[in-house]
Amino acid sequence: MEPSDGTVGTAAGRRPTIMMIEDDQDLVAMCAAYLARTGFEFTHAGDSRSALRCLGEQHFELVVLDLGLPDGDGLDLLRTLRQRDMLPVIVVTGRGEETDRVVGLELGADDYLVKPFSLRELVARIRAVLRRSGADAASPPVIHLGGLVIDTGAHVIRAAGEQIELTPREYSLLEFLATTPGRVYSREQLLADVWESSVEWQAPATVDEHVYRIRRKLAGADVQAPRITTVRGFGYRLDT
Known part of the structure; x- marks a missing residue:
């Protein structure tokens, strides 16, 4: 199982x-x-x-x-x-x-x-x-969260056996949040960890736009959980 x-x-x-x-x-x-x-x-x-x-x-x-x-x-x-x-x-x-x-x-x-x-x-x-x-490195893991299956080796996300089409950046953002569900990340932290950038080079609104797109695609696939929650004044977290 x-x-x-x-x-x-x-x-x-x-x-x-x-x-x-x-x-x-x-x-x-x-x-x-x-x-x-x-x-x-x-x-x-x-x-x-x-x-x-x-x-x-x-x-x-x-x-x-x-x-x-x-x-x-x-x-x-x-x-x-x-x-x-x-x-x-x-x-x-x-x-x-x-x-x-x-x-x-x-x-x-x-x-x-x-x-x-x-x-x-x-x-x-x-x-x-x-x-x-030559050490025994782990194979890239498959993360199971609620209705999502995230294959980090293939960079593929599925719900009910069907693949959800995400852009590479959308995938990276969702995978990053999925590795630590329940943890709140600021827009600045997400720019640093997912975009490898900063507010000096990229607007925090970039994060908001990608979160919006991911939410819309998850809703289109009828995924109720996990969901990306806005923590007002702080940032975002993934809730299961």
Whole structure:
């Protein structure tokens, strides 16, 4: 039986486990929810000491390592990891830390991300590194929410077995909201994560127009749930 409660079904038997070493609790919470929805297990450590303890006790497919840790230099932790094994590592740096990015790659990091980054970019980088490393990456998941089936591999959305025709941007917006149902996103956040843009380059009304079009198409397919709800003064969320 296929899941119908908003969980992700994958073709692979075991979901790859990602360790995130990061002390920003808000960022960790967002990444945990998004990675779970996109086919990964997730574990978090807030500092070097707890990360090393956890890495010694559990198997991981990949580490996302913030170089700015509260109990030491993330580059030192990266050196330690490279002395132990060749576990894939994506380093995370601040926007102005070009030297750290270069040193991180020289020490053997597989890729790097610059803060602030979008959740979609994080998952794309993780999948790319896992493919290159030959690790057992999860197949793109199928998300079941109410009357919708979202095939993230084929970029197809169906209701009652029939495909709903969405533009690529409409699909990306609906898929993004579907990965964290119930969470409110501002127009600015959606521009950053879905459009990879900002209010400096694109009007927030762009989001409103795409939401309107998605609602109209879902209504045309007689989809009662999930639905995109306007949270006045804040933005949008997907309700199931």
